[in-house]
Amino acid sequence: MAKKIDDETIEYIGILSKLELSEEERQQAGTDMGKMLDYIDKMQELDTEGVEPISHIFRMENVFREDVVTNADAGEQMLVNAPRQKDNMFVVPPTF
Template sequence: MTEKITDETMDYVSILAKLSLSEEEREEAKKDMEKMLNYIDVLQELDTEGIEPSAHVFPIYNVMREDESFEKDTSELLKNAPKEKDGCIVVPKTIGTEA
């Protein structure tokens, strides 16, 4: 890592993360952040030539089925529904004007 985490950086991160850290917690967080950045530097040294980028280590594909349109007799499903008017099911009003 070329730079050390400064107090200004910690102030900025604390604001972004909405954290209120004591001085002890601040120093511990600073050390942790430096460890993370050092590890990223180690990862930067890896030879990734010829390796394709991936979003996941496992080959995950969309397992959803295709949408299919079909005709279905809904009379059995709707036999217990409320009364119907002009092809629509009539239900009690559920939105009131009171807050």
């Protein structure tokens, strides 16, 4: 039985993902995600009581360094890839 991903959830996921989905894409996303979650739910069979979650394999600690600039100013090079730029700045639509 495929997990039911309702329209409201897909709408919410679309907002979180910053994606605009066509009606067809929404339907497909609901079906695909439902199938995938059905499968992923297999994890729930495992008893993980008391297991410490790990994100990195090696115990990572914060790596600190002095805040010293080592590279040259690459501002112009960085702006080369901007879809729109002006006066050494990125151009965005009005945000107000």
